Amino acid sequence: MLNLVFLAFLLVPIPQYKLHRIRHWIAIPLGFMLFWHDTWLPGPESIASQGSQIAGFSADYIWDLVTRFINWNMVGAFFVLLVLWLFISQWLRVTVFVSAIVVWLVVSPLLPSFSLWPAGQPTTAAANTAVNTAGGTAIATNTAPANNDIPPQTEPPTSANLTNWLNAFYASEQKRKTTFPDALPADAQPFDVLIINICSLSWSDIEAAGLMDHPLWKHFDLLFKNFNSATSYSGPAAARLLRASCGQLSHANLYQPSGSECYLFENLAKLGFTQQLMLGHNGIFGDFLKELRSLGGIQSPLMDQSGLPVILQGFDGSPVYDDQATLNRWLQSLDKLNTPRTATFYNTLPLHDGNHYPGQSKTADYKARAQKFFDELDNFFTELERSGRKVLVIVVPEHGAALKGDKMQVSGLRDIPSPSITNVPAAVKFFGIKARHPDAPIIINQPSSYLAISELVVRALDGKMFDENDINWQQYIANLPQSAAVSENSNAIVIQYQGKPYVQLNGGSWVPYPQ
Structure with a gap:
């Protein structure tokens, strides 16, 4: 008009x-x-x-x-x-x-619409959601959710119905949380927790870079194929991860205080885990370090960065430190700490858009940076295994890099948290266990988000998995919390409804996300 x-x-x-x-x-x-x-x-x-x-x-x-x-x-x-x-x-x-x-x-659009389908017959998309899913999990994850964790998606996808469903989703999420014990059992075995928060890495980016077959992805114990980061910006993503012990908040409520039981690292600190904080950058841009403290509740001092080699410069000219050197410094520091348990949060951004090599202005090739980062992380895992330390490593990327772009956004633009940006490769690996690792990573296809990460931490708190001769991996991941794919920035919301993505911009009407 x-x-x-x-x-x-x-x-x-x-x-x-x-x-x-x-x-x-x-x-x-x-x-x-x-x-x-x-x-x-x-x-x-x-x-x-x-x-x-x-x-x-x-x-x-x-x-x-x-x-x-x-x-x-x-x-x-x-x-x-x-x-x-x-x-x-x-x-x-x-x-x-x-x-x-x-x-x-x-x-x-105002003229009468015509349909080639006989009255009462479902379209192909609707028919697909009615297929018998007894054949396997992969099929079930592509249909409308049928889980008590996720509000039902039975109404037609009108703008009003999508808004009502989103409100029901957030109301449901307010009631969800991971229950941590008041104290560890007397026979609990000490171990360390290392959470690696990677900027600009999604499954779509890995595929676009041709690195789906990199050995790193074969060395994890658990691998999430349908993990929603719930946002496409770094600060909110890190805050959501640090508040993983409660259900998903709306973007606006993310900037309000939560109960102490929602903060993952605070829950671990109450059980004797010493907090540690590492960054692969200076944390100044966007007040990232300040947001970690104000929104994520992690108050431990930043690990010393002096002498770390600078391999890249950020889009703002700030230093980006070598990940293997940073992680090795962390590993060496554990021997100097007089504490049996640590919980470390490490945020790194070698893959961020606009990073360039020192002395150059052109953005460094994403594939080359990703190849180097994956190699370094894999090498660090080898060193960690050799050290004999008992460590639970959890990898959770912040969001993707939008390497391919789509019909709504050019490559590198993340204003709208599209599915290709927010579906990230979360993964888990145990080090120092007596039992054999799975022959191949156990794939978790169900729709998941941060609450599942918190639940996996709780299930391993007593440390007994490290000393078991045979780990029941299926029992460890059974009935993990599922989460609907709802992603939100300040001006855009994207949801998966009945197997299809819908987007709302600036509080307007919902429209199908262009595929």
Whole structure:
């Protein structure tokens, strides 16, 4: 309708030539704003909310981002259309055809719709959700959730129904939490917990980089294939992980205090685990370190970073430290601590968009960085195994890098938390156990999120798994909390409903996410 109003504004007769020209000058910014409104580009609210962070970008990185928005095929098509218009307009009034097209685009949705399906027959998508899922978990995870952890998705996906379901989801999540014991049993075995929080890594990114077969992914005990990070920005992602012991909060409520029972590291500290904090960067950009403390409840001092080799520079020019050197320093520091149990949070961002090698301005190749990071993490795992220490390592990426982009967002843009960005490779590995590791990683296909991580930590708290001669892995992962795929940023919400993604921007109506 806005396009029709704009067209009427352009076509209304104005006798005076001067006013006619003034209208043209006014139409240029109005047309640009209308064009921006009709695209999936970030709105003014989103840009304003990220303004302080955008100001920290280097000039080279800003130019890199700008060039990604230029679709040279579209530029070429526009040039061809311009030449055609200049040629045809000599004989025909193109305005008539343009007006007819705009009117048709506005009126056609209001015309009666026709369906090729007989009345009462389901569409293919609906029929697929009714398939008997007895054949296996992989099929079940692609259908509408049928689990007490997730509100039922039985109503048609109208905008009102999707909003009602989202409200029911958050109401349900408020009641969920992981129950930690008041104290560890007397015969509990000490061990360490290391949580590695990786920026810009999703299953979609791994596939796009051609690293699905990297040996690292074969060395985990457990591997989540349907883990939702619930956001596409670093600060909120880290806060959600550190509050993993309670159900998922809305984006707005994430910035409000939670009960002490929600903070994973606080729960571990009450049971004698000494908190430790490591970063593969300085934590200044976006006040990341401050948010870890204010939103995540982790107050331990930052591990010393002096002397760590700098392998990359961030998009803001800040240092990005070598991960293997950082992790090895952590491993060496454990021997100096006079404590039987530690819980360490490590956040790293070698894969973040805009990272470049020192002395260069061009963004470093993602695949090369990912290959190096996976190699280093795999090498560290080898060193950790040789050390003989009992360690529970949990890898939980913050979000993806949007390496491929899609119909709504160009590569690198994460304003909308799409499924390809928020489906991340969470994984678990035990070190120092007597029992054999699984021959291959046990794949967890059910829809999961941070509450499942907290539950896995609780189930291992007594440390007895490390001394068992045979670990019942299926019992360890049985009945893990499931979580619906709901992802949210300040201006966008994406949900999976009846097996399909839907998006809401700036509190507007829900629409199917373009596939």
